[in-house]
Amino acid sequence: MGLIRNPMCTTDGEINIVSRTGPINISTEAAQNILTLGNNTLGSSVVINTGTTGLIATSTGPILLDADGSIDLNSSAAAINIGNDAVAQPVNIGTGAAVRVVTIGNDTGASSIVLDVGSAGLSVPSFSATGALVSDAAGKLTNAAGASAGQVLMANGVGSVPTFQAIASTGDVDSGTINEMSYYAATGTTVSGLATANNSVLVTSAGGVPSIASTLPDSLAMGTPASVTLTNATGLPLTTGVTGNLPVGNLNSGTSASGSTFWRGDGTWASAASGTVNSGIANQLTYYDTTGDAVSGLTGASSAMVVTSSTGIPAMTSSMTNGQIVIGYTGATPVPATITAGGGISITNAAGSITIGSSGGGITWSEATTSATMGVNNGYIANNGSLVTLTLPATSVLGDVLSVQGYGAGSWSIAQGAAQSIRVGTVVSTIGITGSVSAANRYDSASFVCVVANTEWLSTGVISAGLDII
Secondary structure, three states: OOOOOOOOOOOOOOOOOOOOOOOOOOOOOOOOOOOOOOOOOOOOOOOOOOOOOOOOOOOOOOOOOOOOOOOOOOOOOOOOOOOOOOOOOOOOOOOOOOOOOOOOOOOOOOOOOOOOOOOOOOOOOOOOOOOEEEEOOOOOEEEEOOOOOOEEEEOOOOOOOOEEEEOOOOOEEOOOOOOOEEEOOOOOOEEEEEOOOOOOEEEEOOOOOEEEEOOOOOOOOOOOOOOOOOOOOOOOOHHHHOOOOOOHHHOHHHOOOOOOEEEOOOOOEEEOOOOEEOOOOOOOEEEOOOOOOEEEEEOOOOOOOEEEOOOOOEEEOOOOOOOOEEEEEOOEEEEEEOOOOOOOEEEEEEOOEEEEEEOHHHOEEEEEOOOEEOOOOEEEEEOOOOOEEEEOOOOOOOOOEEEEEEOOOOOEEEEOOOOOEEEEOOEEOOOOOOOEEEOOOOOOEEEEEEEEOOOEEEEEEEEOOOOEEO
């Protein structure tokens, strides 16, 4: 390293002091010196350029920057820091005893001012104590001073600075207990305590009177809350009080619930029984046509009923007409049929009804041209050139009647079955199939009534010169 002690000056060129490998020191000896760079003549200036290490200025005394013009501190690539070291010294900006405007920040874009303070807080000496920061009509911060006990900060209208004022109070506040809410018990300026209760809510009556109650009013509409937990809802109507689907987890905790199970009446989830449902048509009934798990459609019929055969096979009857009913058939399938009228009985069939009446005084007359078995409550006009034999009915009950009137030249005879007999006055026919009662003349007539079910008949009237009783 070389040492330059008295460089020569020049009046028209540059003076370069260069060291390629070591530092350049100016006035670094341990002596009191005044180092002057540049002058204030005309356009004189001092330019200091540094590399990445930067410009470092240290002093055991103050560093004074003073200029007739502005002093600009700018950085094009990093922050500008003032008082950012860890030394507890104050940082003063604009504290000289002169009227001046100190501007911090600007209103460009997202510009902002961040004030961080410690436990000592933010001090504004020119503001009075117990005041508040407010803005005036021009938007400038000012001090709302003079706050006294009980005063609050109140606005004074647009364009006026808010001030501390006492709240005007009138009326009475009745004595209350802790946790009570207050309300106007009557129109006026008096408020009273509303009696409180544990685990309750504030409700109003139909007249708008407030109270604390553990029961909600009946007419309360809760709207559509996001969720409600009901611990006791025995009075909740399921048809109108519940909508939507009940979560599966609420039914037996969802145990065994899946896409293939259903909720049973015994409170469990179960799988549906498997099986086959064969194709059918609308309105068909289904039945098991074989033992197993398959069902088929039952051939249908309009206006019909379901019956079963002697082996239990279901089937539809034929379409039924007016007055038809299903009549049993021993050992066979019941069939639809109408009721047959007996002697002295009339039957009228209509849509959905059967009318049964009496007719002919209890005897239904018919012409007998050949031998036949008689029916109870019937009368027979024997009309044949040869004998007409009429046999007693095998079944009869007490009070059943029979009548026979001769007309044909062959006349008539009444034959008997086993154990049967006919009494005419004091004369009784032979019991059994060998007994009989016959007309003596062509136009003889006789009437009989059953006195012993199925077996014994008694004459109630005879027109004859004398019947032939065997």
